[in-house]
């Protein structure tokens with residue numbers, strides 16, 4: 001199936017505006033999250049381990065389930081196809097297993113303390129995901145993929161400073177997630193065309209905002 005260009009002529013002006021705004025909003029949210037990262041050289045081994053452990057506790061068991069929820073929430077064949085490809089890659093290439101190897105090699109196995117530190121924000125994201133709010137959920141995942149990709153060199157640096165040489169997870173995700181973010185934005189545009197009622201901008205970013213809070217807590221509990 002040919003993938004739709006984001007600037008495709010068939011998309012009405014209002015929808016293109018929503019898409020442009022959404023891409024911009026996500027880009028800014030990612031920039032903001034990246035700018036908030038403490039300098040790796042200023043972190044103690046304890047701090048570095050904590051970030052790796054909390055990141056792993058959030059991603060390992062939730063990423064595929066949240067992407068699955070996104071798959072269940074869309075109605076267009078094109079969006080389904082894009083998200084299915086994303087899920088197939090996650091499952092076939094065993095990304096949770098890859099992440100686990102990464103965490104173990106860096107001494108970043110999550111403890112009860114790590115899990116309790118993210119508990120509240122993680123539960124808020126799950127409650128949001130449960131609503132299966134299509135457009136908001138796609139944007140949340142587009143933000144997530146974009147953030148993960150930009151975060152990889154930093155995460156790899158933390159792990160290397162912990163004495164790890166396991167780089168498969170960070171290598172793979174600094175590449176694949178660029179295409180995944182673009183794919184999700186295309187899925188967003190496709191689903192936007194199916195909306196019968198006018199879409200209100202402020203509510204579009206609810207998912208991005210709850211996930212942003214969780215990411216902040218991963219970095220600074």
Ligand SMILES: [Fe+2]
Nearest residue numbers: 063090095173
């Ligand atoms: Fe992945």
